[in-house]
Amino acid sequence: MGSPALGAAGILIALVLMGMRVPVAVAMGLVSFFGLVVLTTPQAAWGMISAVPFDFIGNWSFTAVPMFLLMGYLCTTSGMTRTLFGCMRILLSRLPGGLAVTGVGACALFAAASGSSVATASALARIAVPEMLRHRYHPGLATGVIAASGTLGSLIPPSVLMILYAVYAEVSVGKQFMAGFIPGILSALIYMAMIVVRVILDPRLAPPVEERVTWQAVWESIRDIWPLPTLIVFVLGGIFFGWFSPTEAGAVGAFLALGMALLRRSLDRKAFLRALVQTASSTTSIFIILVGTMLITKFLALSGLPTRLSELLLGVSTSPLWVIFAVSVLYVILGMFVETMGLLLLTLPLILPVANAAGIDLIWFGIILIKLLEISLITPPVGLNVYVIKGAVGPLVPLDEIFRGVGWFLVMDALTLLILIAFPGLSLYLPGLM
Amino acid sequence: MGGRIIHGLSRLFERISSVFLLLMMLHVTADVFMKYFFNAPIEATIETVTYYYMIGVVFLPLAAVELQNEHIFVDLFVKRFSPRLQLAFYVFACLCGMLYFGILTWQTLRDAIRATAGRETVMANFLFYVWPSRWALPIGMGCMVLALGGNLFRALRSGQALEPAKAEEV
Numbered sequence: 001m002g003s004p005a006l007g008a009a010g011i012l013i014a015l016v017l018m019g020m021r022v023p024v025a026v027a028m029g030l031v032s033f034f035g036l037v038v039l040t041t042p043q044a045a046w047g048m049i050s051a052v053p054f055d056f057i058g059n060w061s062f063t064a065v066p067m068f069l070l071m072g073y074l075c076t077t078s079g080m081t082r083t084l085f086g087c088m089r090i091l092l093s094r095l096p097g098g099l100a101v102t103g104v105g106a107c108a109l110f111a112a113a114s115g116s117s118v119a120t121a122s123a124l125a126r127i128a129v130p131e132m133l134r135h136r137y138h139p140g141l142a143t144g145v146i147a148a149s150g151t152l153g154s155l156i157p158p159s160v161l162m163i164l165y166a167v168y169a170e171v172s173v174g175k176q177f178m179a180g181f182i183p184g185i186l187s188a189l190i191y192m193a194m195i196v197v198r199v200i201l202d203p204r205l206a207p208p209v210e211e212r213v214t215w216q217a218v219w220e221s222i223r224d225i226w227p228l229p230t231l232i233v234f235v236l237g238g239i240f241f242g243w244f245s246p247t248e249a250g251a252v253g254a255f256l257a258l259g260m261a262l263l264r265r266s267l268d269r270k271a272f273l274r275a276l277v278q279t280a281s282s283t284t285s286i287f288i289i290l291v292g293t294m295l296i297t298k299f300l301a302l303s304g305l306p307t308r309l310s311e312l313l314l315g316v317s318t319s320p321l322w323v324i325f326a327v328s329v330l331y332v333i334l335g336m337f338v339e340t341m342g343l344l345l346l347t348l349p350l351i352l353p354v355a356n357a358a359g360i361d362l363i364w365f366g367i368i369l370i371k372l373l374e375i376s377l378i379t380p381p382v383g384l385n386v387y388v389i390k391g392a393v394g395p396l397v398p399l400d401e402i403f404r405g406v407g408w409f410l411v412m413d414a415l416t417l418l419i420l421i422a423f424p425g426l427s428l429y430l431p432g433l434m
Numbered sequence: 435m436g437g438r439i440i441h442g443l444s445r446l447f448e449r450i451s452s453v454f455l456l457l458m459m460l461h462v463t464a465d466v467f468m469k470y471f472f473n474a475p476i477e478a479t480i481e482t483v484t485y486y487y488m489i490g491v492v493f494l495p496l497a498a499v500e501l502q503n504e505h506i507f508v509d510l511f512v513k514r515f516s517p518r519l520q521l522a523f524y525v526f527a528c529l530c531g532m533l534y535f536g537i538l539t540w541q542t543l544r545d546a547i548r549a550t551a552g553r554e555t556v557m558a559n560f561l562f563y564v565w566p567s568r569w570a571l572p573i574g575m576g577c578m579v580l581a582l583g584g585n586l587f588r589a590l591r592s593g594q595a596l597e598p599a600k601a602e603e604v
Contacts, residue, residue: 021512022527023505026534033537049541053571057492058484058564066455066491067462244466247483251462258459276452280491281499284451285506287492342506382508 003039007305010035014296014346015338024342025285028292032299039302052294057287060247061167065115066283067250068158071235071257072114073275075228078261081110081123083224085131090213090221097199097206099135100145101192103128107149108188111156112232113257115163117340117377121150121385125392138205139397141195144405147385148413149191151374154340156184157236158250161344161370164290168348169362173246174239175431179363180370181236182426186419187371190412198408227260240434289345297349306353313354320360324368324421327351331369335376339384344373367420367427375413378406440584443577444497454490458483478562485556485564493574496535497581503596517594524595528586535578542571 010031017027036045075081088105095101106128107120114120125146132142154161157177166176199206235253238244244252261267300306313326330351334343355365377385386402420426465479499505512523548554549565556564589596 017530018508019511020526021507021509021523022530023507025505026527026531029538030530030534033534046541049537050545053493053538053542054489054545054568058489060480060484063458063462063483063488066488067459070455070459243470248462248466251459252466254459255463273452276455277448280448280451280455280495281502281504283455283491284493284495284499285504288496289506338508339506342508 002302002304004303004305004308006035006039007300007303007308010296010299010303011305011346011350018338018342024338024346025289025292028289028296028346032292032295035299036295036302039299048295048298052298053291056291056294059167060245061163061173062287064158064163064173064246064250065160065286066279067247067254068115068160068163069282070275070279071158071250071254072116072119073279074254074257074261074267074272075110075113075231076119076123077271077275078257078264078266080113080225080228080260081106082127083221084110084228085124085127087221087225089211090218093209093211095192095196096203096208097137097141097195098209099128099132099137100141100195100199100206103132103145104149104188104191104195107146108152108156108184109228109232111152111154111184112158112236113228113253114153115158115160117151117153117374118384118388120153121146122388122392124150125389129389129393132206133393133396135209136207138405140401140405141198141205142405143389143393143397143402144407144409145191145195147378147383147389147402147406148409149188150385150388151377151413152184152188154370154374155180155187155367157181157239158246159370160286161340161373162366163246164286164341165344165348165366165369168293169352169366171362171366172431172434174242175434176363176366177236177246178240178430178434179367179427181430183367183371183416183420186426187413187416190416191409194408194412227264231256231260240430242434286341289342293345293348296346300349306350309350310354310357314357318358320358321421323354323358323360324365327355327369328372328417331372331376332379335373335379335382337382339382340373340377343376344369361424361428363431364424364427368417371413371417371420375410375417378410437584437588440497440577440580441501444495444501444581447494447574447577448498451491451494454487454494458487458491461487478558478560481556481558481562481564485562486567489567489570493570496574497577500531500578500581500585503585520595521589521593524589525586528582528589531582532579532586535575535582539572539575539579542568542575546572 014027014031018024033045036048085106088102092098092102092105107124110123111120128146129142157180162176163173166173231253235249239246239249377383380403389402390399461479465476469475512520546568549568554565556562585596
């Protein structure tokens with residue numbers, strides 16, 4: 001009764017439906033339901049519909065997603081991002097291209113409080129980009145740096161994408177988080193180094209900023225910023241040392257963020273309600289796609305396509321490098337059309353069995369996948385982060401200028417990816433200590 | 435009139451899901467606090483959080499998300515078409531959505547009725563009923579079908595596809 005061709009046709013139809021603007025969740029779900037009807041019996045198809053949504057969503061590990069989303073929203077609405085950029089600036093603005101380097105640093109730190117790349121990019125776009133433009137930074141650099149650094153949001157824990165991946169791949173969410181830590185820092189450092197070198201070679205990109213830093217300013221900025229690093233250390237440290245499960249860390253983190261915002265009197269009732277409603281909507285739109293993923297997983301498994309695909313790919317070579325190469329090609333192509341969350345959730349049922357069969361460490365594989373997804377966030381034509389920046393800066397900088405500005409960062413991303421592939425230890429060292 | 439009812443319902447369920455979210459944060463934090471300081475965790479925290487709060491947060495706001503056009507889709511190709519063709523695709527997408535969520539509503543409704551009749555519980559060291567939370571699925575998805583129908587009606591009446599809200603969060 002297996003029929004890999006039917007599975008492949010299902011994937012194709014789902015992609016075509018998505019191209020016709022059918023929501024990702026609906027395209028995957030409809031194809032799976034009717035695919036199951038054809039492959040098995042209508043009763044079996046109804047049985048899947050009955051089993052999947054409730055049993056699958058009712059999962060303790062998934063509850064970490066709304067908790068970290070809430071924590072991120074609360075940090076943003078309480079104005080912590082604004083002070084963040086100011087503080088980083090005191091530390092880093094003396095470097096060539098100092099404000100851009102500051103942007104990378106601020107994104108990296110905010111990423112440690114936020115689970116989402118788009119949220120990270122949008123949080124800093126309104127603060128950092130205008131500041132760089134005001135100091136006559138090249139518009140491509142000023143916008144590109146935040147679009148690219150925003151992608152650190154998913155690589156540096158906590159990360160919504162990582163939670164979804166880890167639960168699906170049945171690896172520990174906490175370990176997956178820690179695996180992203182060093183790769184995230186590495187990405188940020190490589191971005192910073194590239195900016196410094198480019199500005200030294202072509203100082204017109206970023207005129208030096210004359211700034212006198214007084215001790216009083218340093219002191220004030222420390223007084224303003226301390227809650228954020230404290231929160232991050234507490235939450236990530238708690239996961240690393242095993243004090244909290246990820247859900248507990250997210251809940252306590254959100255609670256502390258709320259407390260800090262109330263202490264600073266930076267959160268009113270309306271902003272708080274908005275944070276709650278936004279978190280709920282984001283959670284819904286993510287998990288309704290995940291229901292589709294689980295349905296399509298069952299459909300594909302029954303069609304035998306994943307097994308056939310593994311045989312095909314591993315027939316060429318069983319080297320992990322070959323599998324990663326094949327997956328990269330797939331992601332670069334599909335990543336141009338399908339948005340990040342949909343791309344991960346559509347492809348996991350196909351590529352995870354292959355990775356498993358090739359004996360690849362799934363935590364390491366997760367980091368490679370996340371990095372690939374982050375690259376698709378800034379590549380045309382659907383680079384979502386680029387649109388976020390465009391939305392924040394308005395008509396000041398044209399879209400293709402931003403895409404061009406991102407170019408150098410893409411080259412650095414490719415470099416980082418190669419390093420991460422060549423040295424799995426960079427990803428696996430911290431989880432190994434847990 | 436019909437539109438107002440759909441809007442009202444979707445707002446109501448969105449509010450309820452926000453309350454669940456708040457409860458989730460408070461309940462888990464309280465449990466952690468009790469566990470570390472008094473060595474007395476709150477019984478059934480994990481079950482309550484996963485089977486009630488999480489299910490509520492995920493399924494109840496479906497219609498509200500649809501009314502704000504915030505479900506994730508790809509509009510790369512369609513947005514290049516003429517307005518008439520865009521409307522045609524929009525109508526098609528709404529119908530697909532209604533079919534899918536209609537299927538889900540029907541099946542989850544039957545499950546909810548069955549679970550209620552059998553007073554469904556889950557495996558735990560204590561008696562833990564889950565049947566009430568089964569109702570979140572047909573309610574959320576049923577409202578979703580209504581919301582899709584409402585959007586379809588609005589689009590047909592105005593003669594153009596509804597504009598998606600800006601992607602704010604992924």
